[in-house]
Ligand SMILES: [Fe+2]
């Protein structure tokens with residue numbers, strides 16, 4: 001592990017996030033530009049507060065699918081929200097999904113159905129959203145471990161109001177992409193751009209690679 005000196009005034013509980021956001025200047029241009037954009041976002045304080053409220057004790061304990069993966073997925077959804085100018089509700093929902101989508105895991109493998117198990121656990125972990133957003137959060141969490149072809153069935157099985165279908169489908173796409181972008185933690189070619197669903201996701205590939213490279217050393 002690299003030695004890291006932190007300023008006590010830095011706001012995250014996570015030393016990794018402090019290192020990422022408060023290191024003076026990254027040599028990596030992609031990392032520098034994107035981190036700067038996030039730091040100066042009007043949602044940055046909300047991001048800090050949400051990351052600091054993370055209930056670490058409920059997370060799946062693992063190097064591959066534990067807190068490090070949750071932090072990076074959260075950073076990626078923050079990027080998506082900034083670059084695609086998502087509304088605050090959608091950003092909030094994606095951020096909570098990033099933090100808790102793998103709580104239902106039983107193993108590090110494919111672990112069929114872990115998204116559905118995570119969705120069932122969310123009510124006692126997090127219940128600050130209104131009824132519709134809580135429902136969409138469950139749908140996004142459930143769908144993240146299923147094939148895209150199942151999206152419509154999943155959304156229908158949760159009795160989601162029809163007027164929320166398009167929003168739900170879009171949130172599922174963003175979230176599956178964010179989760180996929182962090183596959184660079186597993187292999188250098190861990191995320192195939194051809195399988196990404198949103199334009200913003202393809203543009204975040206270099207950032208995600210740099211983020212994972214950095215996380216390997218902290
Ligand atoms: Fe997962």
Ligand SMILES: [Fe+2]
Pocket residue numbers: 065069101102179
């Ligand atoms: Fe995941």
